[in-house]
Amino acid sequence: MARSSLTREEVLAAAAGLVRRDGPRQLTMRRLAAELGTAVTSIYWHVGNRESLLDALVERTVLEMGTLRPAGRAPAARIVSVARALRRELRARPHLIAMVHERGLTERMFLPAQQALAAEVHAAGLRGSRAADAVRAVQVHTVGFLLVERNRERSPVQSPGEGELWSAAEADGDAALARALARPADPDRLFVISLRALVNGLLAGDGEKGAAGGRVTAE
Incomplete structure (x- = not known):
């Protein structure tokens, strides 16, 4: 019925x-x-019709991507939270994101995330081109990391794999390094580690900490 x-x-x-x-x-x-x-x-x-439906879905996706909210106290931690939320939202809707891209609305979709990042890098004391570089660097890192993730997920099973290729000798005598590289990478952990290093570097600039930015520490 x-x-x-x-x-x-x-x-x-x-x-x-x-x-x-x-x-x-x-x-x-x-x-x-x-x-x-x-x-x-x-x-x-x-x-x-179907084309109108697809247009409405694209518009809906763009609006949904505008709901990212920073979390944390220090600007550095809040920048990291925006990037993590962006990655999470992009991972949750790959087909819808592809539709947005095909209709030429990718930049509009990313604007709210850029605005949130801009507010936080301002709070950390960055201005002008330095602030713009920080916003774009975090965005590129997030999207680039996601693309690498997707490619690895879609790739065939590797033989030999990392675990078979690494040995203590190849790790220049560092057995702990060899064992760690032989284990599968945790993408969530790797994303946060690399993102925190990037943000800390961006806010530190030429050795100076951004005002009120501090450093991003482990949660």
Whole structure:
């Protein structure tokens, strides 16, 4: 039995769920109607045709990406929190992000994250081109790290793998290093370590700490 009432937001939420799970090519009006338990005509009534639906999903994704909120007290820690949230949100919706990119709205989507980062680097005492470099460096690090993650996740199983390639001898006598490199990397931990090092360096500049920036320490 078709649902007697349906909202535009419910349609968009269901469509976003299908795209997240199966990709935009699998999003058809008939499949979406089945997902919602309603008639195809009801879908058209709320969102128009498929292209209008995809446009609405892109706009919805752009708005969702604008809800990043810094956490922590010191600006350095808050910068790290924005980057971690950005990575988390990008990882959660790869197909939707790809749709945003295809429609030429990537820069608009990243604007709220840039604005949040700009506010925090200002709070840390950075201004002008130095502040702009810091904002872009954190953004590039976050997006670049994510792209490397995705490529590794999609790559075939490596044989030999890292664990088979490393030995104490190849680690220049550092057995602990060899053992650590032989273990699978923890991407979450590696992202935070590299991000904190980047932020600390950006705020320190030429050896000077940014005002009120401090250093990012382990949580």
